[in-house]
Amino acid sequence: MTAETPARPPRTRRGSRRQARTDLPRPPADAAIWSQGLTRCYGTRHSVDRIDIHVPMGALSGFVGPNGAGKTTTLRMLLGLIKPSAGHGFVLGHPIERPAEYLSRVGAMIEGPTFHPGLTGRANLRMLARLRRLGPERVAETLSMVGLASRADDRFASYSLGMKQRLGIAAALLPRPDLLVLDEPTNGLDPAGIREIRCLLKDLAGGRMTVFVSSHLLSEVEQICDHLVMIRDGRLLFQGHVTELLAAEDPRLVLTPEYSCDAARLAALLGDHGLRVDPPERSPDGSVSVHAPEGSAANLNRIAMSAGIALRALRACRPTLEETFLVATGGVDGDLIPRSRSSPDVPTESPDDPADLLTAGATASTSAGGNS
Amino acid sequence: MTAALRAEWIKLGRSRFFFGTLAAVVSVATLGAVLTMLSVGRRDYDGVPVTAPAMSRPDGVMQGLEAVSILLGVVGLAVTAAVIGADYTQGTLRNQLMAQPHRLRLLAGKCLALVTFMMTMIAAATVVAAAASFAIAPIRGVDTAAWHSLAGLTEIGKGYLNVLASSLGYATLGLLAGVVFRSPAAAVSVAVAYALPLEMLVSRIFSPAESWLPARLMDALASGARGYRIAYEAAGLRILVFCAAAVAAALVLFARRDVTS
Numbered sequence: 236m237t238a239e240t241p242a243r244p245p246r247t248r249r250g251s252r253r254q255a256r257t258d259l260p261r262p263p264a265d266a267a268i269w270s271q272g273l274t275r276c277y278g279t280r281h282s283v284d285r286i287d288i289h290v291p292m293g294a295l296s297g298f299v300g301p302n303g304a305g306k307t308t309t310l311r312m313l314l315g316l317i318k319p320s321a322g323h324g325f326v327l328g329h330p331i332e333r334p335a336e337y338l339s340r341v342g343a344m345i346e347g348p349t350f351h352p353g354l355t356g357r358a359n360l361r362m363l364a365r366l367r368r369l370g371p372e373r374v375a376e377t378l379s380m381v382g383l384a385s386r387a388d389d390r391f392a393s394y395s396l397g398m399k400q401r402l403g404i405a406a407a408l409l410p411r412p413d414l415l416v417l418d419e420p421t422n423g424l425d426p427a428g429i430r431e432i433r434c435l436l437k438d439l440a441g442g443r444m445t446v447f448v449s450s451h452l453l454s455e456v457e458q459i460c461d462h463l464v465m466i467r468d469g470r471l472l473f474q475g476h477v478t479e480l481l482a483a484e485d486p487r488l489v490l491t492p493e494y495s496c497d498a499a500r501l502a503a504l505l506g507d508h509g510l511r512v513d514p515p516e517r518s519p520d521g522s523v524s525v526h527a528p529e530g531s532a533a534n535l536n537r538i539a540m541s542a543g544i545a546l547r548a549l550r551a552c553r554p555t556l557e558e559t560f561l562v563a564t565g566g567v568d569g570d571l572i573p574r575s576r577s578s579p580d581v582p583t584e585s586p587d588d589p590a591d592l593l594t595a596g597a598t599a600s601t602s603a604g605g606n607s
Numbered sequence: 608m609t610a611a612l613r614a615e616w617i618k619l620g621r622s623r624f625f626f627g628t629l630a631a632v633v634s635v636a637t638l639g640a641v642l643t644m645l646s647v648g649r650r651d652y653d654g655v656p657v658t659a660p661a662m663s664r665p666d667g668v669m670q671g672l673e674a675v676s677i678l679l680g681v682v683g684l685a686v687t688a689a690v691i692g693a694d695y696t697q698g699t700l701r702n703q704l705m706a707q708p709h710r711l712r713l714l715a716g717k718c719l720a721l722v723t724f725m726m727t728m729i730a731a732a733t734v735v736a737a738a739a740s741f742a743i744a745p746i747r748g749v750d751t752a753a754w755h756s757l758a759g760l761t762e763i764g765k766g767y768l769n770v771l772a773s774s775l776g777y778a779t780l781g782l783l784a785g786v787v788f789r790s791p792a793a794a795v796s797v798a799v800a801y802a803l804p805l806e807m808l809v810s811r812i813f814s815p816a817e818s819w820l821p822a823r824l825m826d827a828l829a830s831g832a833r834g835y836r837i838a839y840e841a842a843g844l845r846i847l848v849f850c851a852a853a854v855a856a857a858l859v860l861f862a863r864r865d866v867t868s
Binding site: 311314315316317318334335338341342343345346347349350351352353354358361362363365366367368406409410 | 610611613614615617618621623624697698699701702703704705706707708709713865866867
């Protein structure tokens with residue numbers, strides 16, 4: 236849900252530091268990541284605007300939003316790389332103003348894998364391992380975990396993008412983290428590599444590690460994540476379980492006439508019955524997509540039959556996370572409507588702001604998530 | 608801090624970088640020693656005659672190294688600026704800060720690693736310069752007996768420390784430039800442009816500035832302040848103040864600035 240919490244100015248005066256600590260909000264005990272009114276401004280532009288995040292412990296959470304939404308800025312703030320302009324954030328129960336208190340339990344790869352190009356993969360990890368006071372055996376272990384052991388002694392500059400990604404994940408796994416933060420972890424991986432990383436992330440989350448994954452591959456997020464944080468223009472659009480987000484959306488029925496030349500006639504016919512129909516040209520196989528719940532399938536079949544149009548197929552189709560994301564973030568024309576407003580007999584319209592739908596549908600989940 | 612020092616040495620110790628820098632300083636030291644010995648019987652850059660008796664004194668063995676102290680300083684400056692700046696441009700600083708969130712410890716460890724690196728490089732340059740001087744001195748009629756004496760060894764030690772101090776001074780400029788510009792190319796070019804042409808120009812136009820400009824003071828320190836208006840101790844003290852200010856500024860910037868690259 237959109238964050239409405241007014242931002243508090245950050246307390247920076249030395250004299251009030253002790254008082255500021257006592258004034259800090261207290262994150263829920265089950266929160267791996269929690270923020271309240273977290274804001275980051277660059278001049279007059281709000282890159283991140285009062286977002287309230289709650290990622291539960293042990294969740295495999297996806298962090299999605301279009302380019303420039305503020306994902307990386309948020310991650311940077313959570314990892315202590317940049318300071319928030321206002322608001323509070325907590326990672327593993329510790330305030331983000333004091334990253335030294337929690338970063339030993341956090342593994343992260345943000346803005347892609349960045350390593351010294353002249354060093355081997357192993358040497359790059361050894362460097363980070365030394366900083367964390369870890370031995371070389373942990374380096375070998377993580378290299379094996381990501382399937383990079385055989386190329387560990389090659390220079391980083393000679394690695395493919397996929398191998399660089401694996402090394403980045405290995406670096407994040409070095410400290411045996413309680414919280415793993417990954418930015419586009421499957422970027423550049425081939426399908427087999429994507430599957431491996433997907434399995435690895437599921438295994439890690441199964442082992443009580445909290446995984447927070449920023450990704451543009453929404454099909455991946457849909458497959459691996461049970462929890463989702465969606466932002467746009469620095470504002471929180473939705474957070475909660477993926478199933479709750481998808482359930483809040485407009486179900487569709489896809490009707491495929493026996494002869495594709497009947498598609499336009501069928502679309503017009505359904506439109507005459509007050510149904511909202513996607514333009515048939517959107518569907519290259521001659522199908523007609525109607526915004527209607529699954530229960531109205533029989534009625535639609537009858538309407539088609541009455542006009543002498545035989546249907547070859549009739550199936551229910553729920554929007555994917557990708558479609559939901561594009562609608563919510565303004566990537567395509569909005570066709571998302573609350574389920575209660577969709578019926579075969581009542582024409583429906585898109586909400587003015589697609590985000591309204593998400594916030595409406597997600598209220599329960601975000602409230603349960605501890606947002607204020 | 609020791610963890611950061613040891614981690615930084617993985618980067619500094621990679622063969623191409625280590626031996627590349629070593630080759631550069633050894634070449635510069637050899638060049639300095641050879642040209643200095645070959646200039647016996649001629650006049651130096653400032654028009655002062657270079658004589659065999661003068662070169663035969665205990666401090667003659669280090670004349671070659673001291674003559675190229677500016678170049679060794681530039682190596683120190685460039686290495687430091689490039690190493691610190693590259694951490695920003697390559698994005699490796701992000702990983703390092705997540706592994707060592709105490710920023711001051713991280714930078715202190717990096718600085719210590721660079722100091723030990725420079726100590727190694729200048730030690731190699733000193734040995735090579737002394738060896739080259741010993742090899743060429745007989746050809747130019749320079750008596751090396753005094754160089755073998757305890758006084759000669761002391762001069763070698765003093766020469767090493769002076770050139771090292773000067774190079775570390777230059778390296779401090781490189782550190783500040785690296786942290787300010789967060790890019791190796793910008794840091795090296797701006798710092799070198801400041802330390803060499805700019806300061807030289809200013810001191811040529813307004814000679815009293817020579818006693819205050821950091822790079823000029825480092826040159827004075829490298830040669831034991833011989834031929835300079837300022838006393839050795841005063842030069843050392845001023846450099847210490849400048850370096851302390853530069854390190855403090857670098858630490859504050861490193862600790863407080865956002866890491867966005």
